[in-house]
Amino acid sequence: MDWNRIFLHELDGLFFLEIVFRTAFMFIVVLVVLRLSGKRGVRQLSVFELAIILTLGSAAGDAMFYKDVPLLATVLVCFIAIGIYRLITWVMAKSGYLEQLLEGRPVYIIEDSVMVIKHDQKDSLSKDEFFAELREKGVEHLGQVRTAILETEGNLSIFFYPNQDVKYGLPILPHLYNKYSDTIVDPGLYACIVCGTLNQLAPGRYRCEHCGHHEWVSAINTPRTP
Structure with a gap:
């Protein structure tokens, strides 16, 4: 050379x-x-x-x-x-x-602890990046979040429930989220891993009525850390 x-x-x-x-x-x-x-x-x-x-x-x-x-x-x-x-x-x-x-408009991503992103908007959002940003703001599960809005400039605005009103929700900490399965072994309250919809499920296999997905993880309701 x-x-x-x-x-x-x-x-x-x-x-x-x-x-x-x-x-x-x-x-x-x-x-x-x-x-x-x-x-x-x-x-x-x-x-x-x-x-x-x-x-x-x-x-x-x-x-x-x-x-x-x-x-x-x-x-x-x-x-x-x-x-x-x-x-x-x-x-x-x-x-x-x-x-x-030119600038778009704010997009509601979470309402009442459930992801409400529309199908035509899902491809423009990375779930992993979204969960990472939630974790950076101290979120452990979606039950802590009342509303999350993706602003036009890319910022994420989050409105939390008070600790006494925290619901059960989809865990987003990796070691809990990654325990999802398409088969329920023990009865309990489970969250859809795609949208966070909650269901009380008995052993078996189920499809989420909200998004059609079929994998679930145990829901948690830990309060936010001050």
């Missing part, structure tokens, strides 16, 4: 210094443009805003190391992009339909 071509190609000392300047310059430009957007963090970005960030990243990245990309043209691209962003956000404030089209 030609290591000189792989690592250096036609890079000389002067262009190396130019790359340092281009990178620092475009980094500052992107910071300024993002500051003008009014957003404080990536966690708050919607899909529409993420598209703006990717546009800025592509423009800035090219200008950092391509000799034939003028910096002023790239700055113009960045400010045009942020101008379009501010224009669309203004129009969205006037039009609820456009806002919903």
Whole structure:
């Protein structure tokens, strides 16, 4: 292999210094443009805003190391992009339909301790990631959760039952959840592992009336830890 071509190609000392300047310059430009957007963090970005960030990243990245990309043209691209962003956000404030089209709307995932996500939305959500986020917020089972809403920017809003009102629910701690089975051996209260629907079951095999799934795990009702 030609290591000189792989690592250096036609890079000389002067262009190396130019790359340092281009990178620092475009980094500052992107910071300024993002500051003008009014957003404080990536966690708050919607899909529409993420598209703006990717546009800025592509423009800035090219200008950092391509000799034939003028910096002023790239700055113009960045400010045009942020101008379009501010224009669309203004129009969205006037039009609820456009806002919903571009940013979506909040999705109820849990109501009364049962998952209510619709079939056409299931593919866009990872159950493992959803359970992991619940665990990060101190949730042991769905019986502790009154309502959970997936916000448009990707945050999860959770409303809990008071400890005295905690219900039985689907355990989401791995060592309990992974004890699920499609055959009930001992009678008791069980939760569907897909939607969390509760059923008092005798020994045998059953299908969930809510989602049609056929695997169950023992429900628990431990209170939340303060």
